[in-house]
Amino acid sequence: MAPKKTGLPREVVRWLQSLDLSFYPKNVPRDFSNGYLVAEILSRYYTQDFLVQSYDRGASLSAKQWNWSQIERSLQKQNLHLMKKLIDGSIHCKPGAAELLVQEVYTLLTTRSIRDVRGPASDFTDRQYQELLPTLARSTASRAIKNNLRITEIMAEPDISTNQRRAEVILHRHLGHKAEDRVLNPGRLKVKPNLCRPAAKDPEPSSRGDECFASSGDTTVKFCSSSTRSGAAVSFKEIKVHQPVRRSLVNY
Template identity: 35%
Template sequence: FPTTTMEAKDDAQPKPRNLSREVLRWLQSLDLAYSVKNPKRDFANGFLVAEIFSRYYEKEVQMHSYDNGTALKVRKDNWMQLQKFFRKAGLEGLTDGPEVDAIMHAEDGAVVAFLNRAYELLTQRKVQEVVKPKLGGPAPGYARATGSSLVKGALKSAELSEEKDDVTLQAKVGEALDGHEA
């Protein structure tokens, strides 16, 4: 079984948005029930995460306990079971509540960072960091995000997805648009 020592998550670094080739190859080698096409959507309900850990912890993770639904209730239940397993197995450092919320709500980069840590833990290999060359200067106007895409992204965040207060939602939309117009 893999060792349970985990490095602390570093929130200062930007999250990678795409799975590396080696992590994708590892996922394919596990012969999961569903192929991974869109990681942030495919892992949101926790079913494939449970299947990955069931390959390494056969007796501790029982797949019949997990549902492959898309409803928020199903996602919360699956992730609650996974967090309980992580605590029992001594893997508390693998993820935390805010990150689980971000994964459940399919936020960019959240599941990639989690899968990279899971890969390193379960395979005892380090994920190779791909360094992209920096482009000089600010992006041209046509390459910037539109105001509507910024509003959509602001409203999609995990902290606001279950928010019912219109004032809070309007403030978040205003912040997104202020940043866009600057």
């Protein structure tokens, strides 16, 4: 029985079932990564050019590169070609690459077109998956680089500057998606005030009230009134008490 969700159109699933393959692809990105199943599919149409026993069923990067190089050479004899972008994306298990590759093989061998089917995204990133997640569960910048830059890509091309440019492209795309989310959903990400910013000082009152003084003995009382920003008068009382000088208890 075919799995419920393979990422492939129904007519492609039926076509794969009719080929009587050695095993049915339950995980499309993983099972089509090394090219063995593709070679087995092509052998059903071109028996002499695609000998299944000459292909490696291993999952190492060297096995994948060897199988796909043989497939490309054999396809050239038949004047057939597969997109290099799809092959590289399938080797590195990029999201959506294997599904598009199988659909291209289907149209190439059967000369049929797939109608009314919305295929996976061609950018081979995890953007569609991230959009299904809530905002707090989405990947950070470092996680986005790990998810979209496979270890096999670094092994296939270990040049530091090349991989640095790839990481920068992924980071720039991640920040762009984050900026779009801020525009589309401004209520989700609330900007908090900066606590390091000094508070604004209140302006000086425009007019000051009259001040009155009253004295009684050694006590001076000061009454003040001033207008606040709202216009209401606030009064307070200041008391100054004259303290007598205490005599020292030490006898000289």
